[in-house]
Amino acid sequence: MIEFDSVSYAFEDVPVIDELSLSIDDGEFVALAGANGSGKTTLLRHCNGLLSPDEGAVLVDGRPVEDDLIAARSSIGMVFQHPRDQFVAATIGADVAFGPENLGLERSEIDRRVEASLEAVNMAGRETERIDALSGGEQARVAIAGALAMEPSHLILDEPFTGLDDPARRSVLSRLESLAENDTGVVLATHDLRDVIDLADRVVAMRNGRVIVDDRPDRALAGLDGAEVRVPRC
Numbered sequence: 104m105i106e107f108d109s110v111s112y113a114f115e116d117v118p119v120i121d122e123l124s125l126s127i128d129d130g131e132f133v134a135l136a137g138a139n140g141s142g143k144t145t146l147l148r149h150c151n152g153l154l155s156p157d158e159g160a161v162l163v164d165g166r167p168v169e170d171d172l173i174a175a176r177s178s179i180g181m182v183f184q185h186p187r188d189q190f191v192a193a194t195i196g197a198d199v200a201f202g203p204e205n206l207g208l209e210r211s212e213i214d215r216r217v218e219a220s221l222e223a224v225n226m227a228g229r230e231t232e233r234i235d236a237l238s239g240g241e242q243a244r245v246a247i248a249g250a251l252a253m254e255p256s257h258l259i260l261d262e263p264f265t266g267l268d269d270p271a272r273r274s275v276l277s278r279l280e281s282l283a284e285n286d287t288g289v290v291l292a293t294h295d296l297r298d299v300i301d302l303a304d305r306v307v308a309m310r311n312g313r314v315i316v317d318d319r320p321d322r323a324l325a326g327l328d329g330a331e332v333r334v335p336r337c
């Protein structure tokens with residue numbers, strides 16, 4: 104479970120997160136919406152200690168993130184907006200293996216995780232391919248596999264679809280849907296709720312560092328307008 108307990112955060116003196124409270128259960132698929140600058144990325148960066156709250160607390164499985172950064176980073180897989188920037192190796196297999204290797208796991212366990220993670224994103228058997236030769240959609244899936252190889256309880260994706268065309272987005276989304284069905288919590292920050300409206304259990308929308316809507320997707324849409332997010336036309 105991820106809990107934000109009255110979290111406030113400012114860059115220099117500019118408040119960005121404002122006494123925000125929110126809980127995300129294991130296995131939930133949450134769409135995090137909001138206009139540019141509403142604070143989505145800043146909030147998500149608190150989940151694995153990249154940022155620490157000025158006030159309040161962020162808890163992962165009941166423990167403040169900063170009390171045990173390694174535990175928090177093992178529980179939370181993060182995929183950022185431009186997956187290209189987070190690759191650490193030239194080939195798919197080496198990149199996905201990097202996290203488990205840092206955990207000091209046995210080679211057989213590392214290999215098992217790499218295989219299972221690539222299978223989960225529909226890229227089984229492609230370990231030796233070079234990442235720089237992949238399409239954007241394939242790179243997004245490799246980044247997700249890298250996060251999954253840590254066997255996180257939650258996967259947090261910060262607008263992972265930037266620059267992807269519709270087929271690539273749909274392919275990644277269908278993978279995320281099956282992960283959520285298998286009990287990995289998914290938090291997906293997006294401007295475009297059309298992507299996730301059929302998949303999400305909840306839509307949380309932010310404005311000026313606060314939660315303005317937190318509801319089932321159908322009801323959340325009724326409370327949002329095009330200024331916050333791009334909503335599906337029904």
Ligand SMILES: Nc1ncnc2c1ncn2[C@@H]1O[C@H](COP(=O)(O)OP(=O)(O)OP(=O)(O)O)[C@@H](O)[C@H]1O
Nearest residue numbers: 114115119137138139140141142143144145146294
């Ligand atoms: N490193 C930083 N230094 C100073 N201000 C920052 C920094 N990062 C973000 N901000 C500011 O914090 C506010 C929230 O930014 P944030 O990236 O969290 O919003 P967002 O909802 O993720 O936006 P987007 O949808 O455009 O990615 C913005 O006003 C932004 O300019």
